[in-house]
Amino acid sequence: MVRFILSVLFYAYLPSVFASPVSEVSGVAVKNVGFQDVLQWGLALIFVLGIFGVFVWSLRKLSGLPVGGEAKMRVLGGLSLGMREKVVLLEIGNKQLVLGVTPGRIEALLVLDGEDRLVSDRGEQGGPSVFSQKLVQAMKRRGNG
Numbered sequence: 001m002v003r004f005i006l007s008v009l010f011y012a013y014l015p016s017v018f019a020s021p022v023s024e025v026s027g028v029a030v031k032n033v034g035f036q037d038v039l040q041w042g043l044a045l046i047f048v049l050g051i052f053g054v055f056v057w058s059l060r061k062l063s064g065l066p067v068g069g070e071a072k073m074r075v076l077g078g079l080s081l082g083m084r085e086k087v088v089l090l091e092i093g094n095k096q097l098v099l100g101v102t103p104g105r106i107e108a109l110l111v112l113d114g115e116d117r118l119v120s121d122r123g124e125q126g127g128p129s130v131f132s133q134k135l136v137q138a139m140k141r142r143g144n145g
Contacts, residue, residue, distance in 0.1 A: 077131045110138055
């Protein structure tokens with residue numbers, strides 16, 4: 001117990017032996033950190049984070065812009081076939097593609113044009129049941145033709 005008390009006193013006293021008083025340090029100005037300093041650092045941090053936020057927001061907005069001024073390609077619908085497989089209806093120009101999407105590959109199942117299109121030009125879409133029915137009809141036509 002005596003050793004413990006002596007070691008605590010020794011380690012508490014040891015740093016003060018090597019520290020020199022402020023008055024003996026030459027050429028170094030000691031300044032206390034005040035509320036104004038913390039406020040200035042906080043405002044600078046908020047300013048930098050604000051600039052970063054504006055930059056990220058502008059990147060997100062600009063990356064979504066179509067090149068020609070009008071979207072040439074859009075997803076019209078999709079149907080999940082399992083955990084990792086999907087059938088997606090994609091419109092490119094005046095054609096519609098039915099794509100099979102898996103983690104390793106994307107394959108065109110049907111290319112629809114003219115009256116065979118599943119969704120009209122007006123952008124009116126039926127519910128998922130209508131999409132499913134038209135998809136089955138188009139696949140039957142492709143299999144028979």
